[in-house]
Amino acid sequence: MTKRDLLGLIGKSAGATAMYMAMTELGQAQASPFKGPIKLDGDPKGTSVLILGAGVAGMTAALELSRAGYKVQVLEFNNRIGGRSMTIKGGDTFTELGGATQTCQFAPGNYINPGPWRIPWHHHGLMHYCRELGVQLETFQQMNYNAYIHNTKAFGGKPQRYGAVQSDYYGHVAELLAKATRQDALGDAITREDGEILLESLRSWGALDKNMRYVKGNESSDRRGWVKGPGGGLTAEPIPSDPMDMHTVLQSGMWRAIGGNISLDHQQAIFQPVGGMENVAKGFARAAGHLVRLNSKVTAIKQDASGVTADYIDTKTGQKLTAKADWCVCAIPLTILSQIPMNVSPELDAAIRAVPYSPSVKVGLEFKRRFWEEDEQIFGGITSTDLPNAQISYPSYGYHSKGPGVLLGAYTGGAYSYELTTLPPAERIQKVLEWGSQIHPQYKDEFMNGVVVSWHRMPFIQGCFGMWNAQNRADHYKNLCQIDGRIVLAGEHASYVGGWQEGGITSALDAIGRLHQRVVAG
Template identity: 35%
Template sequence: MAISRREVLMRVGTVGGAGAALAAMQMLGLSMPSAASAADFALPKASGNGRSVVILGAGIAGLVSAYELQQAGYQVTVLEARDRVGGRAWTIRGNDPLIQIDRPAQRANFSEGLYFNAGPARIPSWHHAILGYARRFNVPMETFVNSHMATGWDFGGKVRPGRQMVNDMQGRIAELLAKAIDQNALNAAMPKEELGQFRQFLRFYGGLNEKGVLVAQPSSGYSEWPGGYTQAGKALDPLTIREMLPNRGAAFPQIFQAIIDMQPTMLQPVGGMDRISYGIYEQVKPSVRLNTPVNAIRRVGDRVRIEHAGGVTEADFAIVTLPANILERVPNDFSPAKKAALKKVNILRSAKVAFESPRFWEADGVYGGLAWTDKLNENVLYPSSGHHSARGVIVGAYVAGWTHDNTPDAFVKLPIADQIRVSRESIEALHPGKSQLLESPLAVNWGQVPYSEGVGALWGGGLGDEGPRGSEYTELLKPEGPIVFAGEHLSYLGLWQEGSALSAQHALKLVQSMASERAGKAAAA
């Protein structure tokens, strides 16, 4: 019986949760890629004709909007509540303060040149819009090592090399298929001559012997590493499927790199993720007002009136890039449908914990990449730059529901001291005896970061859901008279800077259309 793609996703999601379903979606071709032309977006020159636009928020969506409008001849004002730009693309350095709602204040204590990307950690190579702005404003990029087979996977209380977990799983799957062929179980599924060819492929693909049995392979690593003279080395004995999948959390890392957003080569700006934001900011700096939270959003005829700290700004149009959960609480003149839709947006409240340390992981052959665990911290991220320097910043927790849907809620309920403890203990399990070297801990709980209160929107089935968004999403795409909306939550690339940039480009087209319509009416009059 044929099985639909929807049924496949439902079965994968049942076993592996939202994270596994996300990966399956990408492998089944359900991703919506951005067009390369997004890197060359531009409104018609001088099309703004001096009309005014007020932009709420100086994150990626707001900054992109400001730059493109300014290039087209609009008068632009950007209102930002924080004392910095970039929004959730936030890099913490040196002695930066960390203030969170209902949490004790923290302060970074990183050595000069070191930094912690508290928000986005990486950029896929096919995210053409955000990379286009980096290129345009000469923001240097470097490789982000997203997958490194030398990192440890800590599941079911046992730490094993990622290379062993991945390659032995490949071998066991090949072994099962070879057994099915040998027992004539696939005769109805494939012509005889193809079965023979496939059987040969499985042997080389999975590391099988002539009988179709998985044997120890160097690709999975060594218990005794090869060396000089007579030191031949001894490959690790193959793991069983039970050992590789002791719980549901261990399934997702097996397919993580298959996700289109996680495939190499991935990139990061040299010196911190906020470099792109500041590259755009430098182009529009005189138009940006920091420390200016919005108090109300009003319509005055066919114009807008924004009440904010320090006064009032009126304009012909507004582009609102505030997160839905923040915008919902700002007094406004929106329609009942818009207000109701804003209340329905589900927000992911992720968390990260970072330490400064001597680079002990490099002695274990780890140069970048992610370690995985079924502990509450979920991920350990190793720095992808500065190799062989004295010190680095290691991310001891990156909690987003990778291995279990309820992990973020469970982790962020912990006191900051316990979040740091869990992260430290996880690194100790991966690198015994080295946790004592971890210094200057810093814990960011995005659900309690002012003016964000989360890292992004979760639509429909949750993380990575690319199915129909429903009536609330459709409602939020609609302008409110001269007010249009943008942000990662209004894209099919949610939780990514690319989604913010592409959403802004669509919002700009709406503004341009309305401005042209007004110009036409004025000319006719």
């Protein structure tokens, strides 16, 4: 199957992917307006709320509504709480659409977070619940100067260290701007006095020498690394390394990797739960798990003047059941919700169908040893590549562990995800091994086993996250979020923080705040 055929298959959603990419470049998928714990003052007078879906949005709504005095019941399709916020460890089994079943073979202590995997410091809602629910955090190593940038079309496919590329780009930018400044080429863009400070700053930031040049020497090696670093005794003197020239840096395209590392969602400090992202779900489960009925597949949602009912099937027993409440917070992903009969307004119905979902594939690979640490001194962080696997992320936990190690071997989206998923799981992993071994030749000898999560094949979601763009946002976003009769939607798809747990949490808080106002006013 060619990429052209695939694009045909993908249809509308590929366009949306491109639009989403453009959108994230425009910074639409950032921070949070969370300002502290929600206050739902006023008596709900015995009002009941049915919550559909026990991901972080549903669980946030369940926890806060039950605290405010509502009667809450949550229906969850899966056999666990958390939705996409999950962790795969040795012994875990899952079956995707089409029937392929995988059982994870990882050694004890190893894991992969196939869904959300990072918590930026400014995701205040999620950070709040981590603190409140006792979810222990550790630093996620996002930027590692000793990880690689890999481009099949540059340096003969030989990966380069991130730090060397960034240093050389910064150094040459500084040198060029210094030259323009000294030649008074900036015109009235800067005063002469500021120009003097600018030059001083460029020398400091860009590691320029006393002639304002970015050249081989102690200054540049103190950023990009040495050929032989300084040491002790009589073998101590360091040997500087040769910077790349600006033509090489620009032509390599590797400067593209820098922007992503300094964007708000990837800036230090950024965290992961100790032991896996599932600990967020476990925290919610400790606080509100008693409100959740698992293995409950919703088949129809009806509302009228007296309340909301949801028909559902117990997936273990096949029993058909119905839940009823005064209101409904529906946190079912739009991919699934669009397949469930539900009497809502034409506007909400149109909105539900207007948001395509990103496909995404994540692959966890277990190797006999942490060769990336032992051989290449890469402790955590991310290697980026133009190969379809896109990223290799090294574990930010258990540094120096001597047993088998697990890394994220691919985090890919768009057309590649569909292409990869036409193959059986074992062959997807084989592809990812072929790509990765171009960066780490050790893959071939050290590989033990792997697990692949293709989000558009996961039965409970059938996609990775909702993809908004300027057009469907303008046409449908408000309609998606408005309370429709007795139903209100929540989830990352009902937010400006798409694909992040923070979107689910802040959308749930916004939805229940409005619901509560209706209830206490009514």
